[in-house]
Amino acid sequence: MPVLRVPVDIRSCRLLGLTGSAALAAGGAAAGALPVRDVPAPHSAAAVLGLASVYFGLVLLPAAWALLGRTLRGPAPPGLRDLLLTLALWAAPLLLAPPLFSRDVYSYLAQGAMVDARIDVYAHGPSRLGGPTAAEVAPVWRHTPTPYGPVFLGCAYAMAGSARTEVATGVLGLRLVALLGVALMVLCLPALARRCGADPLTAVWLGGLNPLVLLHLVGGAHNDAVMLRLLGAGLVASLGRRPAVGAVLVTLAALVKAPAALGLPAVVLLRARRRSGRFPRRRAVLATGGAAAATTVAATTLAGTGYGWTTALDTPASPGNWSLTSTLGRLTGAGLRAVGSGLAEFAVPAWHLAGLAATALVVLVAWKRHHLHRPVYAVGLSLAAVAVLGPAIRPWYVLWGVFLIAAAAPRGSARPVRAAALLSGLLALVVMPSGFPPDHNQLLIAVGGSTLGVLALWCAYRVAARAADRAPRPEALPPATPRPMDPPRRIDRPAWDPHRPPGSTA
Incomplete structure (x- = not known):
């Protein structure tokens, strides 16, 4: 994917990351680490949609982070205050999630x-x-x-x-x-x-x-x-x-x-x-x-x-630790x-x-x-x-x-x-x-949500690429038409009068 020909700015990174964070929070309401009384059935519609939404967000948020890192190497990198504001925006949806x-x-x-x-x-x-x-x-x-x-x-x-x-x-x-x-x-x-x-x-x-x-x-x-x-x-x-x-x-x-x-x-x-x-x-x-x-x-x-x-520092690891x-x-x-x-x-x-x-x-x-x-x-x-x-x-x-x-x-x-x-x-x-x-079905749902996230990124890239192609490029602008030279400025002098005395300005 020729990503380099699409300009990236901090506003688009913020929007992309905020979308991913919001999808994570929304999906977590059904697929997160909920209290046991609130856990939906594993294969219910809420659980399926929640898990797909979480993995949709898990594609968008890291992608936004990677693109934001690219802006740091650009000609106009964001400032420290811009990065702190971005962090606050991305974290906000997660505060009230389970x-x-x-x-x-x-x-x-x-x-x-x-x-x-x-x-x-x-x-x-x-x-x-x-x-x-x-x-x-x-x-x-x-x-x-x-x-x-x-x-x-x-x-x-x-x-x-x-x-x-x-x-x-x-x-x-x-x-x-x-x-x-x-x-x-x-x-x-x-x-x-x-x-x-x-x-x-x-x-x-x-x-x-x-x-x-x-x-x-x-x-x-x-x-x-x-x-x-x-x-x-x-x-x-x-x-x-x-x-x-x-x-x-x-x-x-x-x-x-x-x-x-x-x-x-x-x-x-x-x-x-x-x-x-x-x-x-x-x-x-x-x-x-x-x-x-x-x-x-x-x-x-x-x-x-x-x-x-x-003496508790040797607490054993879980048996399935990877x-x-x-x-x-x-x-x-x-x-x-x-x-x-x-x-x-x-x-x-x-x-x-x-x-x-x-x-x-x-x-x-x-x-x-x-x-x-x-x-x-x-x-x-x-x-x-x-x-x-x-x-x-x-x-x-x-x-x-x-x-x-x-x-x-x-x-x-x-x-x-x-x-x-x-x-x-x-x-x-x-x-x-x-x-x-995860079980087998949850893995398939996670792959499906991730695929939707990749497709969303591709669509966003295509829209941005077309906008970049339509935008006028400095080297493609027609040469400026030279302005015609102004005619020599005329200086009006009083007509010569042979009867006027020399040096007279009247």
Whole structure:
């Protein structure tokens, strides 16, 4: 498709993305992660139309995002305010939609209610709570302790009270928490990019308007938004000569989700840069470690959840997890069973160990290459490795690394940005809006909705191409007709009178 001959502006990108976001919200009303009492029959007309509408939107929204990225390289790129307004327009329809692509928000509410009921969330799953809130949790997680830290459990506890009478109220509260996290994430991106020597507009486009941010942090209300806003704010503070504040904020991010602790080495290095005297790194390690320890004790004491989160980090992944190492483990196990080997049961654990070893290797290489000049970039690469090579993966996990890669990728190095953008676009399509695995009929409906989205894009392209062909081109304009030269201006002089004295003007 010769897309390059069709001009693209930010207004058409906004309209296309808003159409996709509205289709997602409308389809989610019937095909999203609804409360169990509101779920329609799997093959009812409402469910079919809802699923088709969601996948129609899943084609339009990433396409609008990709075209918007193209405008950044054009002769008149949009400004930062234009990008922020675009994000607000695309996110607006999703605010009142039901949860999309995951039922994790119900787990958050149940865990908050467990804290309120003084049930140990690190020893028991939501099934111990019982009641309507626990009934909304996906069956695979009902008996699983939480892996989240005390900072997020404090947020969930604050919203659990509103969910006692109406679950939808608690969902809206957690979505507003996630929305605030997204807003602060986006505000951190330009500051991080300027301090790291990256392009602020590209950072906001890749890290803020990313379809995964809209689909999973806004639509799914995931707590990764809280983690990333604290991590980003902590790194901004560390880059801005406030390393103590940075250590506190990054530690709070790790007390939401543990992988954020990879940001603490960056705080140490940035702090050591500004210290003089002997052993600057050693003193930076001690100062940052002390701030992190004090923050951990204070946050855990205030939340009242205890230190069980230190032993809950090995919460098992779901059996059907499609991470790279889990998939390779299942394939290897199937092959071993086919040849009658008794080692099949060790295939998945062995691949998980291999993935952890590969993650450690990538982290070491990233820090060795970038720790002196680009510690924030090293954190982004490390978090991306944890997400991709770990034993469990969800599409929104990729945002851990994409967020910081967008803000700190070296100027002129397009490969990491393109890889992050391509991975984000692909992962936007792989999860069903209900959060459950699809059956054969649902896959066909999803393909049908996606096909309609592609056809809509093609029709829009043809209309735009014809309009561009009809528009006069500067080189095709007829040459301007030269204006005839004005006749010489006549200067009227008085007639000569032989009887008038010389020099007389009368």
